[in-house]
Amino acid sequence: MIVETRVVQFDSLTLDSGIVLTPVDVAYETYGELNPRKTNAILVVHAFTGDSHAAGIHEESGKPGWWDNMIGPGKAFDTNQYFVICTNVLGGCRGTTGPSSIDPASGKPYAMNFPMITISDMVRLQKRLVEHLGIQRLLAVAGGSMGGMQVLEWAVRYPDAVAAAFPIATTARHSAQQIAFNEVGRQAIMADPDWNGGDYYGTKPPARGLSVARMVGHITYMSDESMKEKFGRRFRNREASAFTFDDEFEVESYLRYRGSQFVDRFDANSYLYITKAMDIFDLAQGFHSLPQALEQAKARFLVISFTSDWLYPSYQSLEMVSALRSRGGDVAYCELSSNYGHDAFLVEVGEQTELIRGFLKRVYKEAA
Amino acid sequence: MGAPAQPVATTGRRLVREVLGRGDYAIIGEIIEPRAKVLDLGCGDGQLLEWLADNKNVRGSGVEISSERVRQAIARGVSAYQGDIDQGLADYPDHAFDYVILSQTLQQTLKPLKVLTEMLRVGQRIIVAFPNFGHWRVRWSHLVSGRAPRTGLFPYEWYESPNIHFLTIDDFEILCRDQKWVIERRYFLAGNRRVSGMPNLMAEIAVYCIRKG
Numbered sequence A: 001m002i003v004e005t006r007v008v009q010f011d012s013l014t015l016d017s018g019i020v021l022t023p024v025d026v027a028y029e030t031y032g033e034l035n036p037r038k039t040n041a042i043l044v045v046h047a048f049t050g051d052s053h054a055a056g057i058h059e060e061s062g063k064p065g066w067w068d069n070m071i072g073p074g075k076a077f078d079t080n081q082y083f084v085i086c087t088n089v090l091g092g093c094r095g096t097t098g099p100s101s102i103d104p105a106s107g108k109p110y111a112m113n114f115p116m117i118t119i120s121d122m123v124r125l126q127k128r129l130v131e132h133l134g135i136q137r138l139l140a141v142a143g144g145s146m147g148g149m150q151v152l153e154w155a156v157r158y159p160d161a162v163a164a165a166f167p168i169a170t171t172a173r174h175s176a177q178q179i180a181f182n183e184v185g186r187q188a189i190m191a192d193p194d195w196n197g198g199d200y201y202g203t204k205p206p207a208r209g210l211s212v213a214r215m216v217g218h219i220t221y222m223s224d225e226s227m228k229e230k231f232g233r234r235f236r237n238r239e240a241s242a243f244t245f246d247d248e249f250e251v252e253s254y255l256r257y258r259g260s261q262f263v264d265r266f267d268a269n270s271y272l273y274i275t276k277a278m279d280i281f282d283l284a285q286g287f288h289s290l291p292q293a294l295e296q297a298k299a300r301f302l303v304i305s306f307t308s309d310w311l312y313p314s315y316q317s318l319e320m321v322s323a324l325r326s327r328g329g330d331v332a333y334c335e336l337s338s339n340y341g342h343d344a345f346l347v348e349v350g351e352q353t354e355l356i357r358g359f360l361k362r363v364y365k366e367a368a
Numbered sequence B: 001m002g003a004p005a006q007p008v009a010t011t012g013r014r015l016v017r018e019v020l021g022r023g024d025y026a027i028i029g030e031i032i033e034p035r036a037k038v039l040d041l042g043c044g045d046g047q048l049l050e051w052l053a054d055n056k057n058v059r060g061s062g063v064e065i066s067s068e069r070v071r072q073a074i075a076r077g078v079s080a081y082q083g084d085i086d087q088g089l090a091d092y093p094d095h096a097f098d099y100v101i102l103s104q105t106l107q108q109t110l111k112p113l114k115v116l117t118e119m120l121r122v123g124q125r126i127i128v129a130f131p132n133f134g135h136w137r138v139r140w141s142h143l144v145s146g147r148a149p150r151t152g153l154f155p156y157e158w159y160e161s162p163n164i165h166f167l168t169i170d171d172f173e174i175l176c177r178d179q180k181w182v183i184e185r186r187y188f189l190a191g192n193r194r195v196s197g198m199p200n201l202m203a204e205i206a207v208y209c210i211r212k213g
Helices: A119-132 A146-157 A176-191 A193-198 A207-221 A224-230 A250-265 A268-280 A290-295 A314-326 A341-347 A349-367 B010-020 B023-031 B047-056 B067-075 B112-122 B136-145 B169-179
Strands: A006-010 A024-031 A041-045 A083-087 A138-144 A162-168 A300-306 A330-336 B037-041 B059-064 B079-082 B097-103 B123-131 B181-190 B205-212
Touching: A006 A119, A024 A119, A041 A119, A041 A146, A083 A119, A119 A146, A119 A268, A138 A146, A138 A349, A146 A162, A146 A268, A146 A290, A162 A349, A176 A193, A176 A207, A176 A268, A193 A207, A193 A268, A207 A250, A207 A268, A207 A341, A224 A250, A224 A341, A290 A314, A300 A314, A300 A341, A300 A349, A314 A330, A330 A349, A330 B059, A330 B067, A349 B067, B023 B047, B023 B097, B023 B123, B023 B181, B023 B205, B037 B047, B037 B112, B047 B059, B059 B067, B067 B079, B097 B112, B112 B123, B112 B169, B112 B205, B169 B181, B169 B205
Parallel strands: A041 A083, A041 A138, A138 A162, A162 A300, A300 A330, A330 B079, B037 B059, B037 B097, B059 B079, B097 B123
Antiparallel strands: A006 A024, A024 A083, B123 B205, B181 B205
């Protein structure tokens, strides 16, 4: 499946802050065919550093999508039956308007003049795109991690536009621990002199800071068990420590590699804006309580968490499941067993496929 | 004791049995009216709820302790939840469901009376099916062997059995009377056949539909 990324431009978008962004680009990809009644559309929402390339092989880069093992012919999101859409989030750096985009007022990149954005703003922009494609009601919205936050936001803000919601390995609000890890990442970027108050476009980007931020992130995506399995205490190219600060351990080398690789594909200011949006997100905001917020939703929910995910632990999924049940919500919940930590939602294909494929089939039948 | 319920159209019943096999499932399928809101405790792989959704437009939810069976149920499109029946009902508000079903697991719960009371709180009506330990084969097995009874319905060694409370039909009737619960319907089965007389001796399975007094 060869795919291309498309971009659509909207004149303006009003943000939660009241600021109006003009204009706004949205990068998106689609897979499969929209049926004539437009009832088979599924929006897949990416995690923090993902992009609109969710599936297939990109025609330019030749790279597979970030959820390619879940989206495609015969897969969990079967493109022989469904029309799957994925967009790059607002504030991102992969085609959708973000801090690295040109500010029409100055003719230069926004940098730190980019307005603060929220998860709700991201979802509002996705809604615009979905309407642009002529779709009134999505069969499902699905995503893990930050993608899952957007799934929750969709179900609560646009109850009539979502038949099924699949929030995976996610939360209705960040805990102090989750905010803390994000803050370490932000401070690493801001402490890099090359960050220069966010004004580094056209010069040297804050590669060291962004790379450290990514290293911290990677630790939180794995588990003690998966790191033990993958690296243990193994050294690189030697038997014992040479008493240097080189990347002697496998794990050191891996993190440094991941960090430096990340710099080539991600913008440091996007890192700041998006992590802040995640931290600020609280589904219950504007309501008396989480149950009251989730009571707005009309979708059938399938909530999935993973045993070794300590970044988005199962208790956070259970909190939303409980809230939904207390208000008569329709919710299925399963904690899948995995050693992969938070990464599990990208890696554990077999059981997720079983759950999602079957559940979707039912929802599609009911919607018809 | 109570007379068996009214005869139901045989074609309908046969259909139910062909799909579901188990006699208590067939009866549950007959009791529940279309478009009811149903909670199935110990829903297993979700067969009953799937059947109710397909044939009666029932909106169902299920609770199941085994993660493998929860996965199977969700893969059928059933809103199943992995959890323990003994504590799984607390989230639900009063009268959240038209029916709460407990099929053949009452004898396996830690606190059966608490479970039944909770079921009657969250459901307008409850449907309870359980194996009858008063059946003559159980009594005979116990009398002759002098050991914990083992029959087709109770095949386990005492140390492996999931059954921790041994109740008979008479026991259950007495509980309902003491709690002032109203028994709306009762069905007694041996194999897949209805039992007409002496249910506490002749029935292997009992199915009750109850509401609060």
